[in-house]
Amino acid sequence: MDIGTADSEPRRSGSFSCTSSANSSLRRRSISLSAAAPVHIDDDIESEIVSEAGDIGDRALHSNRHSESSSHRFSVDPALENGVSAPTSGDTLLHLNSYWSRDPPTMTTISVVTPLPEEIVSPLYTDAIVCSKDKKQVDKERLPKLLDYAFCLIHLAVFGILGVLTRYVLQKLFGPGVAGLTNDENILYLDLPSNMVGSFLMGWWGIVFKADISSVSDYLAIGLTTGYLGSLTTFSGWNQKMLDLIVDGHWVLAVLGFLVGLFLAAYSIIFGVETAKGFRWLLRRRNACTGSGTPSSSSNWRVDSFKRHLAVMVVLILMLGLLWGVCGALLREEFSSGGSGAQLWLACFVGPPGVWIRWFLARLNGRGLGRAGLFKWVPFGTLAVNVSAACIMAALSTGKKAVNSQTYDTVASGIQIGLGCLSTVSTFIAEFYAMRESEHPWRAYAYALITVCISFGLGILIYSVPVWTKGYG
Structure with a gap:
């Protein structure tokens, strides 16, 4: 992902997704964002997200042992025909759960695929996000624990x-x-x-x-x-x-x-x-x-x-x-x-x-x-x-x-x-x-x-x- 990448193309019903793999395979999960109304996340999940705002330590090193096929999806991902541009990957941090920006035109809903509840992406702690990598390439980049x-x-x-x-x-x-x-x-x-x-x-x-x-x-x-x-x-x-x-x-x-x-x-x-x-x-x-x-x-x-x-x-x-x-x-x-x-x-x-x-x-x-x-x-x-x-x-x-x-x-x-x-x-x-x-x-x-x-x-x-x-x- 590039620091200065601009996403100028409007996306109406599609979603922006990135796969968090990592050179060190610290964490694997996918995030899909759609321009829509604010999402209402379960209080238990929000508690985890907020409490993990700073760091989750070496827990990130163990997340790759979970299969993506066993992961589950939470929250809602409705598509809105409002013409709002989807945020770039850097904006994920700013819009996740409406923590960093409360402007209605740029509010997003979040649909997260994650191995375990404790592995939810937090608004601050975001491991390497590498856009759409091939699974073989991801596996190749993994390092021993x-x-x-x-x-x-x-x-x-x-x-x-x-x-x-x-x-x-x-x-x-x-x-x-x-x-x-x-x-x-x-x-x-x-x-x-x-x-x-x-x-x-x-x-x-x-x-x-x-x-x-x-x-x-x-x-x-x-x-x-x-x-x-x-x-x-x-x-x-x-x-x-x-x-x-x-x-x-x-x-x-x-x-x-x-x-x-x-x-x-x-x-x-x-x-x-x-x-x-x-x-x-x-x-x-x-x-x-x-x-x-x-x-x-x-x-x-x-x-x-x-x-x-x-x-x-x-x-x-x-x-x-x-x-x-x-x-x-x-x-x-x-x-x-x-x-x-x-x-x-x-x-x-x-x-x-x-x-x-x-x-x-x-x-x-x-x-x-x-x-x-x-x-x-x-x-x-x-x-x-x-x-x-x-x-x-x-x-x-x-x-x-x-x-x-x-x-x-x-x-x-x-x-x-x-x-x-x-x-x-x-x-x-x-x-x-x-x-x-x-x-x-x-x-x-x-x-x-x-x-x-x-x-x-x-x-x-x-x-x-x-x-x-x-x-x-």
């Missing part, structure tokens, strides 16, 4: 480290040393700029253009969204800064910090979606005038063969070795000084395992509780990593207060910076955004309240109470 895992893990590691480095740079750029806009003593906490930038980019790479990125490489889409954006943003750091405020008695500032942080992140992703849609529109206008941007041109960049996968793998392994080598050398040189540089280099080693754990636990999103699948609308995978990271962050902060050692402080602070990769604001806010635009917008605020209250409450028990009772300075 172990290679699938290896490719995912290496992409997550490299992009996770890049996310840590970017977060650190934004901390320094907007912190007291340079711009002076953020600090540890008010509601504009140090990680606020990175959370806003990550949420904005999620609107571009995770919503509007994710299908286009996936058409080049599934692993690139996973690396950019789950790896880079998930590591660029951090919920645990946000939660810990609010805990630091209440330790000093600033309860009102802590509450305002959560509200302001949620507000700015939510509007950052909205701004990202709107600007990305505008950019896509400009690309279409440009390509419509020049006649460029055909699907065949983008196929040259598609990583759809073992040789291309291997070439990318070699490059990323070299990058990972270089990054870890440089970080290790700098860590050895600066560790004795205990400065922020040593903490950053240590964080680059801690970050990748955090990303891997978060990606693995994302398989819980859209599953619900128990065999009955209760509360499918809650992304339990994202909730689990954010709460867990917040608790570990609080425990490390308590240790720093209790031990009061430069060596321990350096190690604990480095782990805390890297621990930001385990938690995520970009995925959290993408799920919040999808819920807010669904048929049950109250779920967005309930989800945010559950995440904040559990993380903050446990943080008080782990960090604030010991500091108050033991009198740590």
Whole structure:
């Protein structure tokens, strides 16, 4: 699929269909869209779609074991003679379930063929969409499961480290040393700029253009969204800064910090979606005038063969070795000084395992509780990593207060910076955004309240109470 492909031919009763196969065979399903009235999807199915808005982790690697012949169809696909142009494949993300656009002329109904209920395409998580491939060609492109895992893990590691480095740079750029806009003593906490930038980019790479990125490489889409954006943003750091405020008695500032942080992140992703849609529109206008941007041109960049996968793998392994080598050398040189540089280099080693754990636990999103699948609308995978990271962050902060050692402080602070990769604001806010635009917008605020209250409450028990009772300075 091409980023700038324009679909100028009106389609009245036909449907636009794409088969999601994947260079890595991460998922297989077909989507057919017809220009029609808004579709009414079963609440249980909508819950799964919304809760899988950010990621479904390694569940995507197992979907190809299901036969397409055993799949089932849901929803309605009536044809309307209204002359409305069918949306392009990139618009699938913008119109699926009416999440991203509520303009009546461009509303679509969705008819999805999918192996299992938990494999439903979500509005944000879209694996590689390759238009109408021959089944033999699809089978030829499949990679063994172990290679699938290896490719995912290496992409997550490299992009996770890049996310840590970017977060650190934004901390320094907007912190007291340079711009002076953020600090540890008010509601504009140090990680606020990175959370806003990550949420904005999620609107571009995770919503509007994710299908286009996936058409080049599934692993690139996973690396950019789950790896880079998930590591660029951090919920645990946000939660810990609010805990630091209440330790000093600033309860009102802590509450305002959560509200302001949620507000700015939510509007950052909205701004990202709107600007990305505008950019896509400009690309279409440009390509419509020049006649460029055909699907065949983008196929040259598609990583759809073992040789291309291997070439990318070699490059990323070299990058990972270089990054870890440089970080290790700098860590050895600066560790004795205990400065922020040593903490950053240590964080680059801690970050990748955090990303891997978060990606693995994302398989819980859209599953619900128990065999009955209760509360499918809650992304339990994202909730689990954010709460867990917040608790570990609080425990490390308590240790720093209790031990009061430069060596321990350096190690604990480095782990805390890297621990930001385990938690995520970009995925959290993408799920919040999808819920807010669904048929049950109250779920967005309930989800945010559950995440904040559990993380903050446990943080008080782990960090604030010991500091108050033991009198740590």
